[in-house]
Amino acid sequence: MDAQRPAILAQDLVKRFGDFTAVNGVSFEVQPGQIFGFLGPNGAGKTTTIRMILGLLKPTAGRAEVLGLPVAQAAAQIRPRVGYMSQRFSLYNDLTVRQNLTFFGRAYGLSDAELAERMRQALDMAGLAGREHVRTKDLSGGWRQRLALSAAVLHRPQVLFLDEPTAGVDPVSRRAFWDMLYSLAAEGVTVLVTTHYMDEAEHCQRLAFIQRGRLTACGSPEEIKRSLMPGPVLELAPADAGAALQALRRAQQAGRLPPAEIELYGSRLHVVAPEAHRLRRPIARALKAAGLDPGPMDLIEPSLEDVFIASMR
Amino acid sequence: MSTRRILAVARKEIHHILRDRATLFLVLFTPTALLLLMAYALTVDLKHVPIAVLDYDRSPISRRFVAQITAGQDLDLYAQVGSYDEIERLLVQGSIKAALILDPAFARDLYALRGMPMQVIIDGTEPESGAFAVDHIARRAETFVTQALAAQLQARGLPAETLRSIDLRVRTWYNPDLKPKNDVIPGLISMVLGMPALSVALALAHEREHGTLEQLLATPIGRAELLLGKILPYIAVGLINVALIPALAIFWFRIPFHGSFPLFFALSAVFLFAILALGTLVGVFMRTQAAALALSFLVIFFPGFFLTGIFFPLASMPEEVRLEVLGLPGTHYAIITRGIFLPGVGLEVLWPYAVFLLVLGTAFTAVAALFFRKKLG
Ligand SMILES: Nc1ncnc2c1ncn2[C@@H]1O[C@H](COP(=O)(O)OP(=O)(O)O)[C@@H](O)[C@H]1O
Ligand SMILES: [Mg+2]
Numbered sequence: 178m179d180a181q182r183p184a185i186l187a188q189d190l191v192k193r194f195g196d197f198t199a200v201n202g203v204s205f206e207v208q209p210g211q212i213f214g215f216l217g218p219n220g221a222g223k224t225t226t227i228r229m230i231l232g233l234l235k236p237t238a239g240r241a242e243v244l245g246l247p248v249a250q251a252a253a254q255i256r257p258r259v260g261y262m263s264q265r266f267s268l269y270n271d272l273t274v275r276q277n278l279t280f281f282g283r284a285y286g287l288s289d290a291e292l293a294e295r296m297r298q299a300l301d302m303a304g305l306a307g308r309e310h311v312r313t314k315d316l317s318g319g320w321r322q323r324l325a326l327s328a329a330v331l332h333r334p335q336v337l338f339l340d341e342p343t344a345g346v347d348p349v350s351r352r353a354f355w356d357m358l359y360s361l362a363a364e365g366v367t368v369l370v371t372t373h374y375m376d377e378a379e380h381c382q383r384l385a386f387i388q389r390g391r392l393t394a395c396g397s398p399e400e401i402k403r404s405l406m407p408g409p410v411l412e413l414a415p416a417d418a419g420a421a422l423q424a425l426r427r428a429q430q431a432g433r434l435p436p437a438e439i440e441l442y443g444s445r446l447h448v449v450a451p452e453a454h455r456l457r458r459p460i461a462r463a464l465k466a467a468g469l470d471p472g473p474m475d476l477i478e479p480s481l482e483d484v485f486i487a488s489m490r
Numbered sequence: 491m492s493t494r495r496i497l498a499v500a501r502k503e504i505h506h507i508l509r510d511r512a513t514l515f516l517v518l519f520t521p522t523a524l525l526l527l528m529a530y531a532l533t534v535d536l537k538h539v540p541i542a543v544l545d546y547d548r549s550p551i552s553r554r555f556v557a558q559i560t561a562g563q564d565l566d567l568y569a570q571v572g573s574y575d576e577i578e579r580l581l582v583q584g585s586i587k588a589a590l591i592l593d594p595a596f597a598r599d600l601y602a603l604r605g606m607p608m609q610v611i612i613d614g615t616e617p618e619s620g621a622f623a624v625d626h627i628a629r630r631a632e633t634f635v636t637q638a639l640a641a642q643l644q645a646r647g648l649p650a651e652t653l654r655s656i657d658l659r660v661r662t663w664y665n666p667d668l669k670p671k672n673d674v675i676p677g678l679i680s681m682v683l684g685m686p687a688l689s690v691a692l693a694l695a696h697e698r699e700h701g702t703l704e705q706l707l708a709t710p711i712g713r714a715e716l717l718l719g720k721i722l723p724y725i726a727v728g729l730i731n732v733a734l735i736p737a738l739a740i741f742w743f744r745i746p747f748h749g750s751f752p753l754f755f756a757l758s759a760v761f762l763f764a765i766l767a768l769g770t771l772v773g774v775f776m777r778t779q780a781a782a783l784a785l786s787f788l789v790i791f792f793p794g795f796f797l798t799g800i801f802f803p804l805a806s807m808p809e810e811v812r813l814e815v816l817g818l819p820g821t822h823y824a825i826i827t828r829g830i831f832l833p834g835v836g837l838e839v840l841w842p843y844a845v846f847l848l849v850l851g852t853a854f855t856a857v858a859a860l861f862f863r864k865k866l867g
Contacts, residue, residue: 262705263704263708276502283494283497284499284706285709285710
């Protein structure tokens with residue numbers, strides 16, 4: 178494959194369902210070996226975009242290429258070279274670990290000898306060696322996701338599409354999952370992954386934000402922060418963060434505080450606004466009026482989550 | 491088309507079927523159980539139909555008439571009643587299926603050869619039992635009148651031997667015993683063998699509902715490969731039933747089998763292909779298992795029931811309806827099973843039906859594959 182050529186190319190992809198536009202002119206490129214994060218709130222159009230790139234859904238307009246091949250014409254050549262973990266759990270719950278892996282291996286045309294070899298590797302990778310005969314539904318969420326990933330890479334795809342692979346999985350399992358992703362990327366596999374978890378997004382080399390069908394930002398995590406987030410974030414550490422949040426929201430409704438996104442982060446509050454430092458004084462006033470201690474206030478570098486929230490306004 | 495991929499799907503499907511004993515049992519024996527149930531429900535030979543008698547005449551003649559009609563196994567005298575109200579109560583309770591009311595002038599009119607004033611009330615919710623009772627009473631009445639007439643002729647010294655009831659002799663070809671089950675059960679077989687088609691429709695809808703279909707479509711497995719892979723194991727399931735069900739029909743219901751077993755097996759396989767292809771079509775169009783179930787009943791069983799000539803002869807169907815019946819695999823298979831079971835006809839007569847079934851199956855598979863992708867999401 179040409180080194181200059183992107184592993185995934187989306188060009189002005191549009192998908193309309195009736196008169197509802199789910200994806201509206203989405204373009205991006207993913208370079209070979211990259212981990213590319215595709216972020217956006219529920220219903221933003223992530224799954225629809227992936228389906229179009231995989232050739233499962235016909236775009237209303239625009240085109241996509243995978244590994245330099247046009248999806249519309251060359252789906253049959255592309256299929257064996259890509260792996261996909263769909264948004265919902267993609268394996269058969271009523272089959273055993275081994276039956277699932279066997280089926281997907283055969284579906285991708287592996288010979289029985291190859292299959293035996295890959296099966297062993299897959300079981301090691303997912304940490305499921307010795308549990309081949311367990312029904313998939315009896316595995317916990319984290320194990321299932323690792324098994325699904327192993328099944329999706331059994332045929333050694335060059336490009337991997339993962340649609341919210343870690344949704345609803347505990348943090349420890351999420352870390353184990355990402356370790357698997359890193360080692361795949363280190364082997365040269367291109368990964369496109371959608372996620373809700375902003376800490377995961379920080380692990381991607383490139384990100385795209387999508388909202389109501391449109392890309393709002395695309396670039397490295399740093400570039401995104403710079404483009405979407407002109408200034409720093411104001412972090413508050415009040416004595417009672419919950420009460421403070423309520424007091425500030427009431428003040429906003431009453432018009433005593435200019436509009437800003439205020440979110441709870443553990444025991445702290447993040448105030449996200451174009452010129453957040455100017456809000457120090459009105460916030461302190463609003464909290465004192467409610468009989469609360471404002472506590473220390475600091476300007477900090479925005480996290481991706483702050484950026485995400487800011488971009489969603 | 492890759493056989494390896496078709497077999498991959500087929501083997502996975504077998505794993506689904508074998509995953510627990512209950513599923514396996516259900517898939518294997520539902521058609522047989524259904525046949526047993528329906529055969530008993532639909533072919534009960536009418537006997538011992540309970541009736542009530544309201545005799546306003548209370549003469550020796552009227553009593554003799556009642557005794558005659560309730561002799562034998564056909565009608566049972568449930569009760570002698572005194573009023574219409576009682577008849578109504580018994581009918582509503584379901585204790586009787588019909589009531590016979592004899593007029594106060596019953597014996598007098600019979601003597602005078604003016605007729606037999608009586609009335610029969612039947613339960614319209616069970617017209618078959620009612621019609622059976624009416625028919626039986628009418629035939630007995632005819633005999634009774636003839637006897638009464640003969641007695642009078644004799645009493646007046648006239649020859650009575652010339653007086654005979656109509657002697658109607660009916661000869662039935664192909665089913666000389668005129669046992670309804672001989673006719674119904676071969677038709678039923680074509681219906682209950684539609685069960686595997688329901689299973690395949692549900693299996694497809696299940697994949698869509700659980701999101702695994704999307705995963706499948708992203709693999710190199712083609713749409714036709716997927717459908718054929720799904721159909722194959724159910725053809726095997728169906729053939730196990732094809733072996734079981736005729737055995738049941740022959741040894742349990744004692745229906746004669748005049749044809750060739752290998753031919754029956756081969757034509758059944760062709761039918762299974764067609765009906766399963768129809769099942770995949772249902773599975774492709776319906777998004778949920780519940781919807782697939784409903785549509786299966788509509789297109790697989792319901793028409794089978796009413797239109798395939800199982801209970802009503804095809805010739806009595808209106809033209810427009812019959813054309814549509816031609817599109818249903820069950821119609822052709824019902825003809826095939828009846829043909830092989832009863833008169834024992836062979837391929838020389840049945841080949842057009844087999845060819846049509848093959849064409850239908852191929853067409854259903856093609857349409858299902860065509861519509862598959864458009865329906866994602
Ligand atoms: N087949 C479909 N028909 C109609 N609307 C759809 C269909 N698939 C998705 N949508 C709509 O398109 C929008 C984007 O959906 P999706 O791509 O699944 O979002 P995301 O994956 O980002 O949560 C949603 O509003 C969804 O309801
Ligand atoms: Mg989604």
